[in-house]
Amino acid sequence: MSASDSSRQRSDKNGSERAEHLAGLIMALARREGMKAGDRLIEQRLADALDLSRAPIRLGLKALEAAGLARGEPHRGFVLAKNPTSGAAQPALAAVRRSEQVYATIAGDVLASRLSADVTEAELMRRYSLSRAELQRLLDRIAAEGWIARLPGYGWRFAETVSSPEAQAQAKAFRAVIEPAAIMQPGFALPQEVIVRLRERQQRVFEGELDKMTIGEIFHSGCEFHEEIIRGAGNPFFLEALKRVNSIRRLFAYRSFADRDGMRRHVREHLRLLDVLETRRYAEAADLMTRHLQRPLVAGVS
Amino acid sequence: MSASDSSRQRSDKNGSERAEHLAGLIMALARREGMKAGDRLIEQRLADALDLSRAPIRLGLKALEAAGLARGEPHRGFVLAKNPTSGAAQPALAAVRRSEQVYATIAGDVLASRLSADVTEAELMRRYSLSRAELQRLLDRIAAEGWIARLPGYGWRFAETVSSPEAQAQAKAFRAVIEPAAIMQPGFALPQEVIVRLRERQQRVFEGELDKMTIGEIFHSGCEFHEEIIRGAGNPFFLEALKRVNSIRRLFAYRSFADRDGMRRHVREHLRLLDVLETRRYAEAADLMTRHLQRPLVAGVS
DNA sequence: GATTGTTCTTTTATGCAACAATATACAATC
DNA sequence: GATTGTATATTGTTGCATAAAAGAACAATC
Numbered sequence: 001m002s003a004s005d006s007s008r009q010r011s012d013k014n015g016s017e018r019a020e021h022l023a024g025l026i027m028a029l030a031r032r033e034g035m036k037a038g039d040r041l042i043e044q045r046l047a048d049a050l051d052l053s054r055a056p057i058r059l060g061l062k063a064l065e066a067a068g069l070a071r072g073e074p075h076r077g078f079v080l081a082k083n084p085t086s087g088a089a090q091p092a093l094a095a096v097r098r099s100e101q102v103y104a105t106i107a108g109d110v111l112a113s114r115l116s117a118d119v120t121e122a123e124l125m126r127r128y129s130l131s132r133a134e135l136q137r138l139l140d141r142i143a144a145e146g147w148i149a150r151l152p153g154y155g156w157r158f159a160e161t162v163s164s165p166e167a168q169a170q171a172k173a174f175r176a177v178i179e180p181a182a183i184m185q186p187g188f189a190l191p192q193e194v195i196v197r198l199r200e201r202q203q204r205v206f207e208g209e210l211d212k213m214t215i216g217e218i219f220h221s222g223c224e225f226h227e228e229i230i231r232g233a234g235n236p237f238f239l240e241a242l243k244r245v246n247s248i249r250r251l252f253a254y255r256s257f258a259d260r261d262g263m264r265r266h267v268r269e270h271l272r273l274l275d276v277l278e279t280r281r282y283a284e285a286a287d288l289m290t291r292h293l294q295r296p297l298v299a300g301v302s
Numbered sequence: 303m304s305a306s307d308s309s310r311q312r313s314d315k316n317g318s319e320r321a322e323h324l325a326g327l328i329m330a331l332a333r334r335e336g337m338k339a340g341d342r343l344i345e346q347r348l349a350d351a352l353d354l355s356r357a358p359i360r361l362g363l364k365a366l367e368a369a370g371l372a373r374g375e376p377h378r379g380f381v382l383a384k385n386p387t388s389g390a391a392q393p394a395l396a397a398v399r400r401s402e403q404v405y406a407t408i409a410g411d412v413l414a415s416r417l418s419a420d421v422t423e424a425e426l427m428r429r430y431s432l433s434r435a436e437l438q439r440l441l442d443r444i445a446a447e448g449w450i451a452r453l454p455g456y457g458w459r460f461a462e463t464v465s466s467p468e469a470q471a472q473a474k475a476f477r478a479v480i481e482p483a484a485i486m487q488p489g490f491a492l493p494q495e496v497i498v499r500l501r502e503r504q505q506r507v508f509e510g511e512l513d514k515m516t517i518g519e520i521f522h523s524g525c526e527f528h529e530e531i532i533r534g535a536g537n538p539f540f541l542e543a544l545k546r547v548n549s550i551r552r553l554f555a556y557r558s559f560a561d562r563d564g565m566r567r568h569v570r571e572h573l574r575l576l577d578v579l580e581t582r583r584y585a586e587a588a589d590l591m592t593r594h595l596q597r598p599l600v601a602g603v604s
Numbered sequence: 605g606a607t608t609g610t611t612c613t614t615t616t617a618t619g620c621a622a623c624a625a626t627a628t629a630c631a632a633t634c
Numbered sequence: 635g636a637t638t639g640t641a642t643a644t645t646g647t648t649g650c651a652t653a654a655a656a657g658a659a660c661a662a663t664c
Contacts, residue, residue: 152353153625356626358625377632
């Protein structure tokens with residue numbers, strides 16, 4: 001605990017951690033957009049899509065090149081070198097940010113009750129070897145996700161939402177209320193192109209990608225699906241509520257094991273739901289959604 | 303904009319602002335607990351109730367004494383000097399915290415679209431004459447309430463939730479879904495003492511206090527009522543979702559005018575709802591709640 | 605005409621030291 | 635035995651200087 005170990009976070013081995021992170025964002029975007037090897041990576045477009053300016057995008061692109069995932073030539077920009085695949089298959093960008101690891105560790109500690117409900121910042125800094133600034137970012141993020149809150153005096157308190165063992169069932173019950181209800185909202189509508197995109201994506205997953213995906217990715221994909229649908233209600237309160245539930249469910253997801261068969265059935269239900277939505281039979285869709293959500297928990301993934 | 307105006311926030315006239323704030327918290331607690339003039343104010347008990355330690359409580363008590371709302375004698379602690387009434391009737395504690403004012407100003411500016419959706423911290427610091435630290439606290443709070451979020455790079459973005467004119471109707475639609483559904487949850491139950499407390503409170507409001515309350519207080523009381531009820535579902539996701547909606551509705555509430563008659567009818571409905579809940583006729587209660595929430599907007603207060 | 609390369613400005617993060625607020629423990633008093 | 639008074643330790647905040655990241659404007663290139 002000497003004062004000398006405080007310049008921990010700078011100068012991580014070779015390349016900047018940030019650049020790799022940015023590279024990851026770009027690849028994730030490319031995958032979402034269904035880009036293929038050979039497609040151009042246009043700086044401004046990426047910047048707009050990621051709500052950043054070109055400067056950080058360039059860093060990311062250079063990191064991608066270093067990782068062999070993109071090729072660049074002077075004055076001609078960058079081009080995807082490989083089809084973007086799931087992160088599991090892209091060890092080149094392995095640099096998981098330190099804060100991510102700590103985040104996961106904390107989540108685990110809370111879930112396992114290795115951490116008391118009330119904690120002080122100093123305690124966390126010591127326990128996880130974080131600088132104050134790092135910790136604060138982390139706490140802000142966790143607070144935004146809703147599973148920790150500042151106490152009036154010193155310290156923070158974890159929400160019972162996370163620590164309680166019933167949380168999973170409660171999340172399910174809540175979703176079973178809001179998701180069908182969202183579909184039944186008067187103005188509900190899902191643009192055709194959204195339906196097409198979602199169907200493509202689910203089909204890809206169904207036809208093989210599933211086995212190559214990590215639990216985290218499978219979970220993420222499921223969340224996205226449901227969030228896109230609830231967005232159709234045009235009411236941000238529904239969407240936001242679902243997002244919050246999902247950000248907490250994600251904590252549990254890390255701990256569940258994948259039941260690939262159950263998952264396959266699950267994805268099939270997604271596809272069926274899309275069919276019904278496409279023909280605007282919303283009552284039927286809501287009903288389907290209700291049953292979809294009431295199915296025995298498939299490894300925590302929906 | 304010289305460098306010399308930077309020690310703005312310290313040394314606010316006479317007494318510490320914080321102490322007055324604490325005093326306010328204590329009075330609010332006393333009111334919630336239904337304390338009367340002459341009741342003892344026990345430090346440790348207050349500290350526990352407010353999630354603080356005795357040190358800040360003492361500050362608050364001394365401020366209360368200075369304001370003439372409590373009397374203290376050495377080694378004998380403090381005693382309530384007056385029946386706690388609504389804040390409007392307690393000009394002695396008028397000290398509105400500066401951050402509160404700025405908060406309200408920002409809220410107003412966002413609602414009136416005087417502020418663009420994307421802003422940088424520096425911009426806000428200049429515009430509202432805040433130090434970085436002050437601003438950050440504020441942003442954290444607003445972020446926790448869910449109407450602003452960090453952009454990946456520099457700056458923040460206000461949620462469309464707030465700026466859109468339909469937000470009020472959307473909030474209503476969302477509540478109309480979750481509140482009745484919460485009552486219909488399998489394990490729903492409202493402890494008798496909660497019902498009693500809520501009824502007392504609503505009755506007090508109904509029988510006169512209403513006219514002495516500020517809009518903010520009326521709104522707050524309404525939120526508390528609904529939150530206590532949704533809590534009965536025993537599912538924190540319902541409660542949390544409602545709290546978030548309410549924290550955004552509060553922004554609108556500042557701008558609506560009170561329709562005391564409509565409000566009286568509103569409170570009568572609350573009382574009726576309590577009666578039905580008491581006899582555990584939950585289906586009926588849920589139905590009542592649905593209609594309660596669908597009533598033409600009563601000055602934005604429910 | 606769109607995109608990339610480069611430069612310059614603005615904005616934010618970080619670590620530190622002094623300071624303020626809160627928590628805790630124990631003695632004093634009722 | 636409970637509560638208050640007081641001292642001390644712990645924890646968090648603030649402002650500042652410096653460093654880093656991001657944004658914006660414009661020239662160069664395709």
